[in-house]
Amino acid sequence: MLIDTPQSFTKFFHIDYEKLKYILITHFHSDHFTDLHIICDYLFKRKNKEKVKLIAPKTALDRLYKLGKLLELKRSKKDLLKIFDVVEMKDGKSVVIDNYTVTAFKVKHNVKYPFAYTVEKDGKVAGFSGDTAYCENLIKLIEKSDIVFIDTATEKVNDTHLSTGEVLKLMTKYKNKKFYSIHTTDNIQQNFQDKLNLPNINSEILL
Ligand SMILES: [Zn+2]
Ligand SMILES: [Zn+2]
Structure with a gap:
């Protein structure tokens, strides 16, 4: 389980993406969210085809898609839904x-x-x-x-x-x-x- 995905953290931490099951996002500031788009690359390539549960405030998938678009990544929302099972959270x-x-x-x-x-x-x-x-x-x-x-x-x-x-x-x-x-x-x-x-x-x- 990862809790937040700050910019550049994937460079400094070794994460076994084959075993990753859940990602919790607290909010969408870059020091909590940005490297999720890097993690996607690993998840697209992983052998384990089980979806990762993305537990986050609403709009997470849309923001991830738009971030990819800004970065000229060819990645549709449908592609993202192949690697993530999104669980939208609300207070309580x-x-x-x-x-x-x-x-x-x-x-x-x-x-x-x-x-x-x-x-x-x-x-x-x-x-x-x-x-x-x-x-x-x-x-x-x-x-x-x-x-x-x-x-x-x-x-x-x-x-x-x-x-x-x-x-x-x-x-x-x-x-x-x-x-x-x-x-x-x-x-x-x-x-x-x-x-x-x-x-x-x-x-x-x-x-
Ligand atoms: Zn913040
Ligand atoms: Zn912060």
Whole structure:
């Protein structure tokens, strides 16, 4: 399962595309979505002909098609539907796929459909905040989750992302949850390495 497909990440991470089953997209900003068009190339070539479940806010397929068109790729929507089984999410919707239950939470970000997700398996819940400012649904997601991957993109409070101060407060309030700060800047990583949990590329996180 991939959660978001940022620009250029396919260059730096080895992904076994034969085994890929699900892709969750939180929103369509380039640092969350753009490499989906690269992943398509791998999926068109893969031996495993099972469709990948693309779990995303509505308009995902249309945007992917238009992105391909801009890049002069000869790829119709019908072609895309050969590799993807699209599951359109909306606030509060849950889908059960194999042993996973994925639930969407509409959060607060400067796009039309910003989602956070919980992924539940065997009674354990991991939450992924997506990009969000502080909002009611973020709290709902935290309360439901055992571990939370949380946007910690800024040092100053703003309308689109969570700040370090807000995340530190949440960590104090919800001591029984494990928080991992994501979407951090180099400065935040340097200044807050003792206070925030910063997963690195090789982290293995066990529930
Ligand atoms: Zn964003
Ligand atoms: Zn982002």
